Amino acid sequence: MKRVISVVGLLALACVIGGPAPVAAATEAVAPTFTKDVLPLLQRSCQSCHRPGTAAPMSLLTYGQVRPWARAIKDRVSARQMPPWHLDRSIGVYRDDPSLSDAEIATIVGWVDAGAPQGNPEDAPPPLDLAALDEWAWGEPDMIVSMEKGFTIPAEGADTFPSEIVESGLTEDRYMKWVQLLTTANCCVHHEHVYAFTEQNPDDDDNVDTVHVTEYVMGNNGDYFPDDTGKLLYAGSKFRFAPHYHPWGEEVHDISRVGIKFYPRGEKPDLEVTSHRIRTGIGDDWTLNREKVEDLLLKQGIDLPLDGETPLEPFLTEADVNSLAQLSIPPNTVARSERFLRLEQPAIVINFQPHMHFRGSRMLLEAIHADGRRQLLTDVPNYEQVWQLTYTYEEPHLFPAGTILHSVAWHDNTAANKHNPDPSAWIGWGARTMDDMGNAWTDIAFMTDEQYEERRAEQLDRLANPPRPRTSNEQ
Numbered sequence: 001m002k003r004v005i006s007v008v009g010l011l012a013l014a015c016v017i018g019g020p021a022p023v024a025a026a027t028e029a030v031a032p033t034f035t036k037d038v039l040p041l042l043q044r045s046c047q048s049c050h051r052p053g054t055a056a057p058m059s060l061l062t063y064g065q066v067r068p069w070a071r072a073i074k075d076r077v078s079a080r081q082m083p084p085w086h087l088d089r090s091i092g093v094y095r096d097d098p099s100l101s102d103a104e105i106a107t108i109v110g111w112v113d114a115g116a117p118q119g120n121p122e123d124a125p126p127p128l129d130l131a132a133l134d135e136w137a138w139g140e141p142d143m144i145v146s147m148e149k150g151f152t153i154p155a156e157g158a159d160t161f162p163s164e165i166v167e168s169g170l171t172e173d174r175y176m177k178w179v180q181l182l183t184t185a186n187c188c189v190h191h192e193h194v195y196a197f198t199e200q201n202p203d204d205d206d207n208v209d210t211v212h213v214t215e216y217v218m219g220n221n222g223d224y225f226p227d228d229t230g231k232l233l234y235a236g237s238k239f240r241f242a243p244h245y246h247p248w249g250e251e252v253h254d255i256s257r258v259g260i261k262f263y264p265r266g267e268k269p270d271l272e273v274t275s276h277r278i279r280t281g282i283g284d285d286w287t288l289n290r291e292k293v294e295d296l297l298l299k300q301g302i303d304l305p306l307d308g309e310t311p312l313e314p315f316l317t318e319a320d321v322n323s324l325a326q327l328s329i330p331p332n333t334v335a336r337s338e339r340f341l342r343l344e345q346p347a348i349v350i351n352f353q354p355h356m357h358f359r360g361s362r363m364l365l366e367a368i369h370a371d372g373r374r375q376l377l378t379d380v381p382n383y384e385q386v387w388q389l390t391y392t393y394e395e396p397h398l399f400p401a402g403t404i405l406h407s408v409a410w411h412d413n414t415a416a417n418k419h420n421p422d423p424s425a426w427i428g429w430g431a432r433t434m435d436d437m438g439n440a441w442t443d444i445a446f447m448t449d450e451q452y453e454e455r456r457a458e459q460l461d462r463l464a465n466p467p468r469p470r471t472s473n474e475q
Helices: 007-017 034-045 063-078 102-113 286-299 318-322 449-464
Strands: 143-146 151-153 164-167 174-182 189-197 210-217 222-224 229-233 238-245 252-254 257-262 271-279 334-342 347-355 360-368 374-380 391-399 404-412 439-446
Touching (some): 034 063, 210 229, 271 334, 347 374, 391 449, 404 439
Antiparallel strands (some): 143 257, 174 229, 189 238, 271 439, 334 404, 347 439, 360 374
């Protein structure tokens, strides 16, 4: 913030009133202060994670907590490493965007360079009423499904990938409006998937109903679906909790639970949301992996009629599923891999979440249209595996049938990658963080041709008739 005196303006004023021109004295810019300028930015973009009980290395609630970290904060925000929002900000508009503008970064830099002054305490906004880490973000859920035994995570040791199956108690099909996972081990959960599946009916060839309920990762632990969309849970579903734990220096016991808010009974949203994992490498290619898939399933006592759409996650451990994919990252190289998903029906694409490990450096998602035109949806050039962010589009992307979603992943296995534990290793696909992956997660809602034409007409009408800007009298 600056106070500027115009020398030319003062001289002109002096000439008008006939007095002598005053001697212009330069004034210095007023330095930003913590209470007035910096604290509001921390409240908006930092404090939900940087507070007691989270995996964040420090709390940033008060001046006393922030001041020792001032120069580190300047460095991280200047490099756009914090707050975590690792995409190309020139592409697309997203919900819940915590990123700082160039002017806001300049405010923090100016505050640090001025000695990080506290300022007048009366300028500080009221403290945020932050929900407790064990509270639901969007109110009370209609149903809570919890682990029964849970898992103890040791203070030290290798990563673990356990799973626990519990009954949901759901007696009828219901559509989810939102879903959230809470864990009692925020420090140690690298990520956690929750799947729902029904019992098999041996007399029915189409005997498996399965849903990816949600995923917990650092920076995201729930899904709130757009209006008139929702995920369908089937009556009699069992829930499978599939966490990936990473020891964090102290022994912790985890009892994860999922809270779900349903649409009212009998109400069916226009579109059903399904989650899709566009794997780089080979992934679920039955031509190459069918024999191994059948062997893994039979060892679990499961006999499924396999096809390219058969879900594996509800029945196999994450390590088993990952063993079916192939990814090659040679030593001291930057490897590029890609994967395609064809939309067999018209659809909206709601979000995008890249998932890789330490060597993952960049991932993008684009749409390839029937005429060959490529539309870049999201590019994440500064990927960091400790922040598995989901980027939700402010307006979901609408596509006709036949559109191809194309994901491209880059893995940096060189010494230039500061996160790389060993550039000399040849890395393949695996569940351990020392291995790697290339998953492009996205929520998609398919629709009929009639629904597509209706939504396309509404979209074209909005583009042709944008909202009229409000006048100063209306503001």
